[in-house]
Amino acid sequence: MTGCSRATSGERGGMTLLRVEGVDVSYGPIQVLFDVSIEVGEGEIVALLGTNGAGKTTVLRAISGIVGLTSGRISFQDTDITGASPRQIVEAGLIQLPGGRGVFPGMSVRENLEVGGYVYGRDHARRRAAIKAVLEEFPALGDRLDQQAGTLSGGQQQMLSLAKSMVPEPKLLLIDELSLGLAPVIVEQLLGTLRRYVERGVSVVVVEQHVDLALSIAQRAYFMERGSIRFDGPAEELHGRDDLLRAVFLATATDG
16 A cells, blocks of 8 residues: 555554544545545644545545445544544544634634533533633633634634634544645644644644645655555655655645
């Protein structure tokens, strides 16, 4: 599959948090994922890269329970979550930060954060404590709690989206295009916050069109093409695979 050795959870020195095994996904009669297998360890950042339309976002949606599997199995913390609802998966500690601005534009910053804390049910004290902890990481949002989210800048909206995803205290965060449309200085701020969460044990799968950015923060990487995994190995090793990355760089240059 990759031409390189596969890193097992034991070799990485941590428990395997997420296992995606032999997953196929179809949209109607059209198959879009073919025998996809992925592993993510505790406290690990994994980059999921590939050409446009390769199936990266579909992988995230399958893990999150948004799309069903044709075949295969997904387990999280050694529990089979194949077929679980998106709500059940969120409550288990697996959160997806969608592409674009994952906020409710007609709601205030405070209300968006409260939505992120719905998993606490009627435990209002715990929700308030979780939101307070998140605002310590995102102090700029603390000054805008009553501001409508749709009036924030693009960078502030992405900051709110990440903050909202952190309120439920996820064990694994799936991020689809964190840097999309953002200035480099904003991206660096978000990455700094993300690194601090990883240091505390949060695991991350990041889908990112900017290959160098993704590989600079990831320990391991997967590369997808036409719905299949073409590479699975250390992030620095993918840097040397011009045969795979050329198509991504060309697509990024064309989009720019």
